[in-house]
Amino acid sequence: MKDFIILENDSLRIKVLHPVNSKYYRSRFNHSGFIYDVWYKGVKFSEYERSQPNFPTTEGSGLCCQYDFFRRNERPEKGEKILRPGIGIMEFDPERKSEDIIPFDTEFSFDDRSVTFKTVTPEIGGFAYSEKRVIELKGEEIVETVTLKNIGKNKIISKEYCHNFLSLGGKDICPDYAMQVYCIEAPKGFSDNDMYFDDDKNEFTFKDYPSKSYYFRTVDTKESDIAFKMYDKKGNAFCYEKIDFKPSQVAVWGDHYCMCCEVFVPIKLEAGEETSWQRTWGFGL
DSSP states (O other), rough: OEEEEEEEEESEEEEEEEEEETTTTTSSSSSSSSSEEEEEEEOOOOOOOOOOOTBBBOOOOOOOOOEEOOSSOOOOOTTTTEETTTEEEEOOOOOOOOEEEEEEEEEEEEOOEEEEEEEEEETTTBBBBBEEEEEEEETTTTEEEEEEEEEEESSSSEEEOOOBBBSSSSSOOTTEEEETTBBBBOOOOOOOOOEETTTTTEEEEEEESOOOOOOESSSSSSOOOOEEEETTTTSSSSEEEEEEEEEEEEEEEEOSSSSEOOOEEEEETTTOOEEEEEEEEEEOO
């Protein structure tokens, strides 16, 4: 049996991992809805996370989402069982030498154009939730819709974001790349390594081929239907993400092979409350 699902239409082809897969060897990425690869009209836009100096790869790729740990009033004791949202039950290790996980049971069903994941967690330390995550191909776009319900006793406070390991058809990151981020206030004068914010054009771009990783983060956000658009100044390739929420924070980071915009949805749920959000990605050549 394959450990992934292929969805495709006339323009898009994506590979979505099964909830149980050998790629999940760290406690980071949600086991539901991990879009490992994306092709648009035969051109690959997804990238695999590569190792960096002093930071080995955690097997990220493409469009992979991650929850923050649920906020607690007290730090867990070493060895205490805790809920790792999106992943499973783990024993807390402050030194992170061990990341043994008991994965949640997740049901999934799919056809050629969509896949649905459903997870209901046990209650651990007062925390429990149910999640429905649906990925659909709609014309030229990938649409992901998440419904999250707090079924535990404790209030859930967290964030969720997509890592967006993307390039423009495999082209190395260089001064041809530009990214407009519509859901933040302009960080005028920002620069980190070879990435900088062009105040005149209101976009992130590059002075040269980046020699090492670069990073930007802000909580100075605003509402916008389009979170970001990345495009090639000297070509026709582009990609974007649309959202239906006001982000709590946004990060732009990458290396010589990818440029990623991470858009965080804030989550606050009392016991019994439910929320939903949607992300939509589009591509062009």
